Amino acid sequence: MGRVITGLVVLVVIAAAAWWLLAPQEGPRGQRPPTAVNLAPSIERDLVDQVEAVGTSRAAQAVVVLAEVPGRVAEIHFQQGQEVKRGQLLVSLDDRNARADLARAEAEYQRALDDYRRGQQLVAKRAISESEVDTFRTSLESARANREAAQANLHDHRIRAPFAGVVGLRQVDGGAYLQTGDAITTLDNLGHIEVDFQVPERYLARLSVGLPVLARNDAFPNTLFQGGISHLDSRVNSNSRSLTARARLNNPGDRMLPGQFLRITVQLDRRPALLVPEQAIITQGAQSYVFTVDAAQNAVRHPVTLGGRRDGWVEITSGLSDQPDVIVNGHSRLGSGQPVNVIDNPEALLPGQRVLLTPENQNVAAQDAAA
Template identity: 30%
Template sequence: MSRSRQAVKVGLIAISIGVAGLYIGKPALFSKPVPFLSSIGLTLWPAETSEVAVQGSGNKQQGKKGGGKRGFGGGGNQEILARARNVTTGVTDTFVRAIGTGRAAKMTDLYPEASGRIQELPHKAGTRVSKGDIVLRLDDAEEKLAVNRAKLALKDAEEQVERYEKLMTSQTISTVQMQNALLATNQARLDLDKASIDLDRRLVKAPFDGVLGIMDVEIGDYVTQSSRITGLDDRSSILVEFVVPERFANKVKRGDKVELRTEAMPGRIFSGELTAMENRVNSESRTLKVQATVDNPDDLLRSGIAFDARVQLEGDEWPSVPSIALKWDRSGPHIWLAEGGEALRTDVIVIERSADRVLIEGEVEPGDIVITESVRDLRPGTKVQLSPEPGFTLTQPEGNKPPLVSETQTSEGKAEGERKGKGRGKGKNKPADAEQTQQGEPVKSSGSRSGASRDDANQSSS
């Protein structure tokens, strides 16, 4: 019993090895289909790929002869409905952002010009004062006495000069005595001026219109020339100082518009302009200090507030297309142009993108017709029937014929297209290329515009 089982196992193994040899080795004995295996539907070695391809090609040719237009055999000249717009010119939104600190257009700290005890403080903190208003008065009894003494001395000197003038007519006094009297009069005037200045220095006055800050002193305090009294700010306008990188040193200029935002007034945007620039770049930080001025008529802004400053610069011009016209695939961004009634793929580089437009760089010029939407995927050379986007009109670029709306290719045109397109296997050429060929000029083709030189030129793009 055990021997019969071993014989069965050996037989099964031999059959398996034999079948595997038939599939792998394909010996000459079975180069043709085996009738027995064919009768049960088993084909060990299918026909070669080339033979299948030839047979399939023959079937397609027979289908064409039979007049059938199914599958890929028909629809070669079918037009695709598409919407389009003209390429326009856009300007990049270039700006510089920086954090700056604001200060009043005029601001100063008030100090007394003499030492003494405070006798009067006429104004409180937050009071708006005018130029020349008294902010502080020191005790001035001695200075008033000095002024009165100087006035008396001046009066006496002037009376002495009058007496000498009368005596000069009778030559009772000499000329030297008269000159000494005049000199004494001038000296008395100078003494009076000095006494008046000393008296005026007992006062602290506002040097310009502004708002007083908190007083650092009280009535009765003894102050010196180094004692701060208070601060005075003219907040009719605010100066905001900030720095910009040195690469923008030649791009910013006086008069540029500046947008200012601050957390002290959330949601508010203050408009100002650059009014001053440093005359050199800081060699350590590689920055340029600039100053912007913003009006503050409602007195909402204060000195010391931090601002987020944004300086608008002059942008560069680039072709602009609608955002919906930009397509992407594994090769990168591209758009579809319409030239001569056919779709033309153009690879581009995105310069700047916003919600409704894209600035691009590539083989595209303002005025070209760019396809925004189509009912089917586009391929290079696909015929398109264009309609403008709602609210827009299409303008034909100079040198291009109108977009193909309805055109049937004649047999003569087909033959000519096949002759001209034989080298690329497309059977079609652009009218502009044909014209250049007839004139003997070389036809230039760009990889990004030809649509046929890329590996994925036959892939669809939405």
């Protein structure tokens, strides 16, 4: 019986040894195959520090043209929406009574002038007293004032454009009788547009007259209206903790009209910056990371500090240097030191991000660096 058991033990040992020798060998435990990743370059481009706001457009010059004297509309000299020059005649009022008043005032002035001159001659001959000459002088000054008032009244019957611009809708018709202050039309100088907007007080030290301003409106999605800050308010609003700034914008073709909603961008500063694509950033809690690939084709994790953004790219203010290529795809579960397999993929960047890689942008960056 003991011999049988011994024989069985020997057979088991032989079978185990044979299985161990013939079984396929496993690799080291925990070793993962290389992770497929895509790379994109980090680049140095100009970054603009900016603040955004909203506002409503208004004409640089805008008035409601009013009747300054009562009268009947004799003739209208403008078309609605017409461009007019400064001083151009807009409306003529019936001025027959005004002309008669002026003629009467002219006659009274001439009579007073003749009396005053005759009085001067008589006082020289001691025929009248100085007090009588003073009376003639007073009458002359009164007649002169009446004549000037009559001239102004006649002038006000012809309503002219106070500045060059575009007239709006007509508020009167020919033959209508106007009272003083009745509206005739509007006049806007659309060559430039002004806009007031609020800037948070934390930007106060960086604001100044002349800073570049860009404005957008949904009616013109492909147009940027350019200008600059023309005025800054003298005090901060204590409720909103913001400062009112006024910008003056160019309005090519007079396309923008007063009253339109504008999205404003104020360019505070321009500086060179190291940028990486947004999809290269991995954020865990309060810390952000990017991954690069070393010479051994292993992933290297870099804790980084982020700054501004531009066209789908993010500024790296610290943690990265020498403009290395960074991983943009395949790094969501990647750890530092893990092997990677770099796959070339021209579509790894979005079309909007590729704009900064064009030769034009590269040449501009080089010129800025040389300057």
